[in-house]
Amino acid sequence: MSKKPYRLITIILAVMLVFGAFSMIGTAAVNSMSALDEPMIKVASGSGKAGDAVDVAISLENNPGVASMRLLVGYDTSSLKLVKVEDKGLLGSAAHYMGPEFAQPYTLLWSNGTAKTNFTANGTIAVLQFEILQGAKSSQVTVTYNARSDIHNVDLKPVSFATENGTVSVAAVPSPTPAGGGSGSGGSVPASTGSIYDLNGDSKVDSKDFAILLLYCGFDKSSSNWSTLAKVKDSKGKGITASSCDVNRDGVIDMLDLIDLFIHYTK
Ligand SMILES: [Ca+2]
Numbered sequence: 001m002s003k004k005p006y007r008l009i010t011i012i013l014a015v016m017l018v019f020g021a022f023s024m025i026g027t028a029a030v031n032s033m034s035a036l037d038e039p040m041i042k043v044a045s046g047s048g049k050a051g052d053a054v055d056v057a058i059s060l061e062n063n064p065g066v067a068s069m070r071l072l073v074g075y076d077t078s079s080l081k082l083v084k085v086e087d088k089g090l091l092g093s094a095a096h097y098m099g100p101e102f103a104q105p106y107t108l109l110w111s112n113g114t115a116k117t118n119f120t121a122n123g124t125i126a127v128l129q130f131e132i133l134q135g136a137k138s139s140q141v142t143v144t145y146n147a148r149s150d151i152h153n154v155d156l157k158p159v160s161f162a163t164e165n166g167t168v169s170v171a172a173v174p175s176p177t178p179a180g181g182g183s184g185s186g187g188s189v190p191a192s193t194g195s196i197y198d199l200n201g202d203s204k205v206d207s208k209d210f211a212i213l214l215l216y217c218g219f220d221k222s223s224s225n226w227s228t229l230a231k232v233k234d235s236k237g238k239g240i241t242a243s244s245c246d247v248n249r250d251g252v253i254d255m256l257d258l259i260d261l262f263i264h265y266t267k
């Protein structure tokens with residue numbers, strides 16, 4: 001019976017989500033329409049489950065001609081491990097730097113100091129292979145550069161590209177339900193025990209957790225009370241902190257966390 005208000009909240013929030021999603025799609029459509037011929041560095045998206053290797057291509061579109069390029073590829077080290085980087089040779093023989101280890105952010109560098117002409121090819125310039133770690137969450141792979149110093153043409157003039165980030169989506173791993181019992185410690189252990197999405201600790205991920213997360217929307221890790229602020233308590237009377245509501249661990253509590261939690265609802 002006490003579920004009713006939550007059901008209502010769920011419906012209201014679902015409607016908000018749908019409208020939010022539409023406005024995001026709308027914005028993306030407008031952006032891409034206004035940028036049809038804009039030089040673009042694009043990070044592809046991929047998906048897999050924990051343990052899988054996923055290739056993420058980085059490509060150029062509408063390349064106006066460059067001689068050198070330095071890009072920083074950012075990724076969530078708690079979800080992804082960079083295991084391989086492949087240069088596709090489109091930007092000359094001065095292949096990108098591969099560091100002693102795959103640091104984060106990873107630096108891609110094409111340095112053609114003696115090039116006489118620009119490289120104008122479009123397409124995939126590099127492919128990064130990530131391993132999806134255990135307990136990984138869907139996360140972004142970003143590409144950034146310093147507009148003043150990182151991309152030049154042969155005249156040493158800076159060249160500007162828009163960037164588009166990619167996402168490595170992590171497929172839900174089927175919960176290990178012990179067939180016929182035996183391996184489990186107690187016949188009916190809820191699959192979500194200990195789930196980061198179970199904010200109130202009641203062994204379910206549902207509209208109650210969603211409503212709690214909503215309370216913290218807008219907070220980010222620059223907030224002084226990020227890890228101490230507790231607006232509500234969990235089922236054991238322990239304060240639920242803002243930081244624990246950042247379920248996708250990107251340092252801000254926003255629509256992405258709501259969606260992430262929503263798709264992890266129990267049952
Ligand atoms: Ca819960």
Ligand SMILES: [Ca+2]
Pocket residue numbers: 246247248249250251252253254256257
């Ligand atoms: Ca977040």
